[in-house]
Amino acid sequence: MSSITFIGAGNMARTIGTRAVAGGNTVEIMARDQSKAEDLAKALGGGATTGEWGAVPAGDIVITALLHAGVVPTVAEYGDALAGKIIIDISNPFNATFDGLAHSEETSIAQEAAKIAPAGASVFKAFNTIFRDVLEKGRPDVFFAGDDPQAKAAVTAFIESLGLRPLDVGGLKMAHWLERAGVLTVGLAGNGIGHGNFAMGVKEFTD
Amino acid sequence: MSSITFIGAGNMARTIGTRAVAGGNTVEIMARDQSKAEDLAKALGGGATTGEWGAVPAGDIVITALLHAGVVPTVAEYGDALAGKIIIDISNPFNATFDGLAHSEETSIAQEAAKIAPAGASVFKAFNTIFRDVLEKGRPDVFFAGDDPQAKAAVTAFIESLGLRPLDVGGLKMAHWLERAGVLTVGLAGNGIGHGNFAMGVKEFTD
Numbered sequence: 001m002s003s004i005t006f007i008g009a010g011n012m013a014r015t016i017g018t019r020a021v022a023g024g025n026t027v028e029i030m031a032r033d034q035s036k037a038e039d040l041a042k043a044l045g046g047g048a049t050t051g052e053w054g055a056v057p058a059g060d061i062v063i064t065a066l067l068h069a070g071v072v073p074t075v076a077e078y079g080d081a082l083a084g085k086i087i088i089d090i091s092n093p094f095n096a097t098f099d100g101l102a103h104s105e106e107t108s109i110a111q112e113a114a115k116i117a118p119a120g121a122s123v124f125k126a127f128n129t130i131f132r133d134v135l136e137k138g139r140p141d142v143f144f145a146g147d148d149p150q151a152k153a154a155v156t157a158f159i160e161s162l163g164l165r166p167l168d169v170g171g172l173k174m175a176h177w178l179e180r181a182g183v184l185t186v187g188l189a190g191n192g193i194g195h196g197n198f199a200m201g202v203k204e205f206t207d
Numbered sequence: 208m209s210s211i212t213f214i215g216a217g218n219m220a221r222t223i224g225t226r227a228v229a230g231g232n233t234v235e236i237m238a239r240d241q242s243k244a245e246d247l248a249k250a251l252g253g254g255a256t257t258g259e260w261g262a263v264p265a266g267d268i269v270i271t272a273l274l275h276a277g278v279v280p281t282v283a284e285y286g287d288a289l290a291g292k293i294i295i296d297i298s299n300p301f302n303a304t305f306d307g308l309a310h311s312e313e314t315s316i317a318q319e320a321a322k323i324a325p326a327g328a329s330v331f332k333a334f335n336t337i338f339r340d341v342l343e344k345g346r347p348d349v350f351f352a353g354d355d356p357q358a359k360a361a362v363t364a365f366i367e368s369l370g371l372r373p374l375d376v377g378g379l380k381m382a383h384w385l386e387r388a389g390v391l392t393v394g395l396a397g398n399g400i401g402h403g404n405f406a407m408g409v410k411e412f413t414d
Contacts, residue, residue, distance in 0.1 A: 099377070099380070099381075100313070104313055106307070106311055134412050137412055138410075138412030139412075140410065140412065141410070143391075143395075145394075167395060167400065168395075168398040168399055168400075169391055169394040169395050169398060170306070170394040170395075170397060170398050173306070174306075174390075174391070174394045177387050177388075177390050177391045177394065178391065180384050180387040180388070180391075181384075181387070181388060181391055183381075183384050184350075184376055184381070184384045184385065184387075184388055187352075187376040187377040187381045187384065188350075188374060188375075188376050188377075188409065190377060191375040191376060191377050192375055193374065193375075193409060193411075197411055197412055197413055198409045198410060198411045198412065199409070199410055199412065200407060200408070200409060201407070201408060201409070201410040202395065202400060202405045202406070202407060202408070203345075203347060203348070203405060203406055203408040203410075204400075204404055204405045205341050205344055205345030205346075205347065205404055205405065205406065206404055
């Protein structure tokens with residue numbers, strides 16, 4: 001069982017939060033609009049609580065359930081309140097036409113967040129390749145990237161508690177490639193396979 | 208049934224060629240070393256033939272089964288011999304440490320090949336996300352990208368003839384993202400899931 005704080009009270013916090021509560025995790029919600037945090041905590045049930053925006057999160061794992069443009073500024077704003085935390089960035093920095101990324105550099109939102117995260121914090125990328133609809137109804141594979149081995153074990157356990165399969169793609173610099181896989185997922189959705197009914201995953205082929 | 212020419216007589220030509228013959232396609236092999244082309248054609252059976260390096264391929268679909276550095280120079284060398292052909296680039300331009308690409312620009316081998324391909328040729332990216340071992344023993348999904356709708360239908364039919372599922376990720380500029388998915392696949396292989404026993408694919412989740 002993990003203790004999780006969501007920074008953000010939108011649809012992704014609701015969807016992952018629902019699975020987190022069902023998986024026996026302790027859940028806290030933080031939002032700029034405290035009433036939205038309270039509404040979501042109430043909707044989630046399972047003893048979900050709220051915390052004050054900018055305060056030290058109760059959770060060992062902090063999920064920034066924000067639009068991509070909000071992630072780095074929010075990590076900066078929280079500052080030392082995130083010291084020692086595992087921070088999971090789930091965002092997709094798509095460009096305006098959803099066929100590329102907002103940045104072309106060899107970086108990612110997660111890597112940029114790591115640059116400004118406080119001491120002892122460990123940033124991960126995860127969940128960004130999965131449409132929310134799929135996360136609600138299915139059991140998609142969850143690709144993740146991050147550096148710290150101990151934190152990796154915690155992230156693995158958390159994803160498993162959601163009833164999902166964690167797939168470690170490597171160190172945090174692989175976040176860059178996960179964001180690119182997000183673009184590929186949208187490309188697939190626009191070319192015949194549909195939207196909200198599939199996810200990229202791994203299929204195994206044994207001899 | 209499609210008519211396929213492989214430019215290159217290495218392992219990938221052998222593996223895809225084996226499936227192509229089994230699927231009832233007409234197969235031609237071209238290699239700089241004519242004896243290698245002949246050896247592979249003989250090994251494939253099914254009436255596989257050889258063609259002279261640089262001549263007009265017999266196949267409507269030409270697969271450049273070459274290392275990434277060879278693809279663009281070979282398309283340039285063939286020149287007008289490839290006029291009107293569907294050219295499938297299957298390469299992965301990995302960097303020396305296999306954790307990134309040899310180029311950092313927003314391009315791909317397939318897009319670079321398209322820039323110099325002759326009139327009427329249509330370049331596709333496909334197969335690059337699949338380890339050869341998996342292609343030998345399993346039925347992985349085949350992501351592909353390309354622009355021309357009529358050529359897309361031909362590529363789709365060819366992939367289906369191999370007993371594999373084609374997944375259209377969009378226009379040729381998505382080749383860029385498929386090469387990045389190749390990096391992700393290697394990242395997965397290096398972090399616990401193994402090598403030669405999995406492939407990225409799509410899982411569907413219906414209501």
